[in-house]
Every structure is written in C-alpha cells, then in structure tokens.
Amino acid sequence: xxxxxxxxxxxxxxxxxxxKYFGEHLPLSAKMPGLLKAEVSRITGxxxxxxxxxxxxxxxxxxxxxxxxxxxxxxxxxxxKNLMSFAxxxxxMMFAEVEKVPAxx
Amino acid sequence: xxxxxxxxxxxxxxxxxxxKYFGEHLPLSAKMPGLLKAEVSRITGxxxxxxxxxxxxxxxxxxxxxxxxxxxxxxxxxxxKNLMSFAxxxxxMMFAEVEKVPAxx
Numbered sequence: 001x002x003x004x005x006x007x008x009x010x011x012x013x014x015x016x017x018x019x020k021y022f023g024e025h026l027p028l029s030a031k032m033p034g035l036l037k038a039e040v041s042r043i044t045g046x047x048x049x050x051x052x053x054x055x056x057x058x059x060x061x062x063x064x065x066x067x068x069x070x071x072x073x074x075x076x077x078x079x080x081k082n083l084m085s086f087a088x089x090x091x092x093m094m095f096a097e098v099e100k101v102p103a104x105x
Numbered sequence: 106x107x108x109x110x111x112x113x114x115x116x117x118x119x120x121x122x123x124x125k126y127f128g129e130h131l132p133l134s135a136k137m138p139g140l141l142k143a144e145v146s147r148i149t150g151x152x153x154x155x156x157x158x159x160x161x162x163x164x165x166x167x168x169x170x171x172x173x174x175x176x177x178x179x180x181x182x183x184x185x186k187n188l189m190s191f192a193x194x195x196x197x198m199m200f201a202e203v204e205k206v207p208a209x210x
Contacts, residue, residue, distance in 0.1 A: 003146065005161070026206065041108065041201035044169075047176070051199040056110070064149075071152070094156040096146035101131065 001036070001098045002067055003060045009090040010054040020086045021055070028079040034066040035059055054090070060098075067095065106141070106203045107172050108165045114195040115159040125191045126160070133184040139171040140164055159195070165203075172200065 011017035030038065037060040043051045061067040070076045083091060116122035135143065142165040148156045166172040175181050188196060 002149075005146070005148075030206070038206045040204040040206055041110070042204055043110075043199050043201050044107075045200045047198050047200075052197060053199065056201065092157060093152050094148050094158065095150045095152070096148050096161065099145040099147055101135070101143045101145050 001060055001062065002064050003058045003096050003098060004067055004071075005094045005096055006057040006059075007053045007092050007094075008055040008057075008087060009052070009092075011087065011090050014054070017054075017087065017090075020082075025079060025082050025087075026057075028075070028082050029057075029059065031075040032059070032070040032079060033073050033075060034061050034070045036061060064095065106165055106167065107169050108163045108201050108203060109172055109176075110199045110201055111162040111164075112158045112197050112199075113160040113162075113192060114157070114197075116192065116195050119159070122159075122192065122195075125187075130184060130187050130192075131162075133180070133187050134162075134164065136180040137164070137175040137184060138178050138180060139166050139175045141166060169200065 008017075008021075026038075026040065029035075039058045039060075041056045041058075043053050043055060045051060059067075059070075061070060071080070113122075113126075131143075131145065134140075144163045144165075146161045146163075148158050148160060150156060164172075164175075166175060176185070
C-alpha cells in the first residue's frame, strides 16, 4: 500500500484555513477514485521545541499506479486546484510506501 | 486517538541507518506500553521537487496521557536512547491528534 502525505505548515489565519480545508478541500479529496482510506491529524506539539507543522493528511491507495491515476483524475485535479487557492505557501507533499512493521506491534 | 510522528531526513549512510532502524530501534519501540498500532513509511518521492524526508514512523496511543507514559517508561527511554545513538541529526518528532474524516472516505 502507498500513501500521499500532505504536510501543512501553520497558516497565517488558522480559522480560515480550517474552514477551507475541512469544509472544501477534504470533501473534494474524498472523491478521488481509488482512495482506500484517509487520515487527517492535527499537530499538537513536539517532545522538544516547536513542531514544524500544523496539519498532516494521509491518503492511502493500493499502489503508485492507483495514486497517480487518482491525482490525474478530474476529482484529483479539482482537489489540487482548490488546495492551491488557499494553501499553496504552506503545503508540501510526498509519496510513501507503507512498510511492514514487526509482528509484535 | 493520538500519535507520535517521527520524521527522518535522509541519512548519510542509508544502509547503515536502515539496519539500525529496522533491526534495533523499531523492535525496541514496539515494546512501549500502551502502543496500539505502528506504521512505518518509506518516502519514495514527491509530486514536485525532492521529498524533504526519507522515512516516517507513526506510533498510535489512546490519548496523550498514554503517549507520555509510554515515552517515560523504561521501554520508551531505551528506544529513545537507541535512536539518539545513530539518528540524532536526522530526526524530528511531533505529537498529533487524529481527526475524524468525512464519512464518505
């Protein structure tokens, strides 16, 4: 399984960001074809110093072909266009392969 | 539910890092009391430019009390000490609250 990880730095106006993110962007992202699971996490702190980010979203897909197809789909393009309209300066994205973890976890 | 997110920048020697991370650190981390779930992801790329990180680990706990107790436990301290022995310069950690996502996802 693979995932698209979006990391968001703290925006200037967190209330406005939250309204657009949860009210517009996340519902649009949820329509992407092939999306298996989504998890959004609000960063609350760090063991040492200030956390580098404000929010993280993880969108899971079967494999990179499915992820790429989702990003290239009309739904994926609509979600990306929406995101760029309010979060361009605070967003960074990465692709990741979910690894097997030890059986005792 | 909350999680401890560890982000690792690309180490100088990835083979040595992987050996110590997967061979030593992850098994130690798996012993932390209260750990509900762990997910380790290998960063494989980015939609634009180079990804900022090499690896991400997410350790899930019921709440912040459980997470703090885990980090303060002998098992948590052993895992942290081990990590600092080989990954101090590439590691950043954050706490996060897992948000509800829209029902259609």
